[in-house]
Structure formats: structure tokens, C-alpha cells
Amino acid sequence: MEMLAFLIPIALFLGLIGLVAFIWAAKTGQFDDPEGDAARILIDDDHPLP
Numbered sequence: 175m176e177m178l179a180f181l182i183p184i185a186l187f188l189g190l191i192g193l194v195a196f197i198w199a200a201k202t203g204q205f206d207d208p209e210g211d212a213a214r215i216l217i218d219d220d221h222p223l224p
Contacts, residue, residue, distance in 0.1 A: 199205065
């Protein structure tokens, strides 16, 4: 039972590190797809694929 008092703060700390890394990645544009946007404008949606 004493081990839970040790492991819960470690788990919360690791979760906080993951959350901070995700927020940093989202703010610095790591998930942006500029090539996908440029390619999608060229796709002709008028003719459905067979």
C-alpha cells in the first residue's frame, strides 16, 4: 500500500510531462500539414472515382 503513495505522484508527473510535450508540439506547428492542403486544392471532386 505504501508503494501506491510512491507510484501515484510519479504517474501524475509523467502525465504532466506528456501534456506539456503535446501542448508544445501543437503550438510549434508539429501537426500542421501544409503539403496536404496544397494537394487537396488540386483534387477534382466533380467526377466520383469508379
